[in-house]
Amino acid sequence: MKSPVEFASACPVSLKEYPTVTMAHGGGGKLMHDLLEKIFFAAFDANSTPNRHDSAILELPVNRIAFTTDSYVVRPIFFPGGDIGSLAVHGTVNDLAMSGARPAWLSAAFILHEGLPMETLWRVVCSMREAARRCGVRIVTGDTKVVDATTGEGLYINTSGIGVVEHSLQIGAASVQSGDAVLVNGDVGRHGMAVMSVREGLSFQGSIQSDSGPLFNAVEALLSNQVEVHCLRDLTRGGLASALNEIAEAAGHGIAIEEEAIPVRGDVHAACEMLGLDPLQVACEGRFVAFVPERDAARALEILRSQEAEANAKVIGRVDRREPPWVVMKNSLGSLRALDTPVGELLPRIC
């Protein structure tokens, strides 16, 4: 994690004059104009929005698109392995990827809290720019509001995204079939525990890095290798448990998974134990499950491993039964239990 000092010299707004965001930066006048020019247009490629008008005009290479939105309220805004800016890019890009859509354009809307240090804002914006560059997406339109929050927590970011759909598959829970293999692209629970470690000041702070990262490359590799992808879902709020239960219920199929097959790192296990959490219910930001026909499972696994070898992708189960409890898990002793969706709030403000 870079220290604020490294960024101070680069922040294009005079920190002497405006060390923090003020209400006037959201008022529609000259100060807001300056903020847009110096921070947002500077970072997000002003050339792509020549007239800086209310909307971006986009020429589409296809006539089937995916459209998604997500707000990011993670606290703290910097955590091991990422920050609210990179998360806001990865999260929305990943929602598009889960439809098999190639992420193309993002909007970025900021709700800034009065008093937010200007260099913090610049740091977050630079992180977004870098994440967008790595993901091959362009941030083409945006908005800024300033609110007089007394909490001083910083900022919320909404990103909406448009992706182009180049495949002809119907990727979604409705396409899940009995016999499908369930794969996960890597070890689960790291993002949530990385954020919690900083928030709670726990001793493992820093050793667990968020898994936040873009997923389209992995999805594209599956699709371009003719894996017949039935369903994809990223493991965000509620983790693997929520994702599997949602898919099973929507598909009207049961899912049987093997506890031993699910990759969870030792330090994540230990941290979860300390906090009384189940790693299967903890949010990830760079993990997804893929449902594919059994005949494609081995090939899909190989492809996922080639994307991120150290993440330890696995086949974790099969689609098989047709009634609730929707998701059952077999442990190492062979006994079965229902893997439930968490009822309430496990980890607030995790994404």
Add this chain to the structure above:
Amino acid sequence: MKSPVEFASACPVSLKEYPTVTMAHGGGGKLMHDLLEKIFFAAFDANSTPNRHDSAILELPVNRIAFTTDSYVVRPIFFPGGDIGSLAVHGTVNDLAMSGARPAWLSAAFILHEGLPMETLWRVVCSMREAARRCGVRIVTGDTKVVDATTGEGLYINTSGIGVVEHSLQIGAASVQSGDAVLVNGDVGRHGMAVMSVREGLSFQGSIQSDSGPLFNAVEALLSNQVEVHCLRDLTRGGLASALNEIAEAAGHGIAIEEEAIPVRGDVHAACEMLGLDPLQVACEGRFVAFVPERDAARALEILRSQEAEANAKVIGRVDRREPPWVVMKNSLGSLRALDTPVGELLPRIC
């Protein structure tokens, strides 16, 4: 403005069990699932998102689209003539309309404050549904976060929008030409003063209704009647003054306007005077300026008047000079002054 009581019976979440939003409603578990099912999917046409997946898949009738985003933080959330929900639909639909794009799809992302009364949320969501219906747009994807705000102010909404571009004009500041007529579609300053009146508990409370409303019908009427529209801009934050200055500067042209031609209602004038505000710098949410060739001005005026007769559309000036001060205004005595962009915060949390 309807009272909360009328809505209480209709709120689909049990108000006995959950009178307010809790952190658990944002946790990714069963309670959040219930909130989505009963409030958001119920209001926003679940049929349009059959698998309730991360993104909506959209089939486009054209391959040129407009894309925009806006967050809404208006306080109070209910005001004479509208609320944060209808504003969030109109505002984003209008940003699309200002590109001459036909609004088609919206996303809706909610940041709810813990403790928000559940029936207030339902009221806002119903207002969005109704506004979307009137505007002919579909809300096709969304997101919900809950934050532990201590302010209890309620909620923030982000809407992003996609519109289809059916014309071949280049609508924007770069197309503005010397000699263009500048039209406004109605009296200015009402939205800002309607919000302020409630916030400040002023004596004119209720008599000034927000002008919040959708603008695409007016734009479509101009385009379908072959008015050669050069530039359109809605008069939101910073009002008419900010809009004209932004366009003039971006176009590299001067604009001369006639103070007497600008429609401002008497009660808005009086309220502005009381608060020391200039109505030309106050936000509207249903007003825009159109730049058209002089030869089309009379026809454009007639079209705008036919859309909303009581709004009193006017030709307010001409594009003429080429250097700063960009916007000059002639008063009734014939004297000229620069019409400046407001420097800082005039009316915080107005949209």
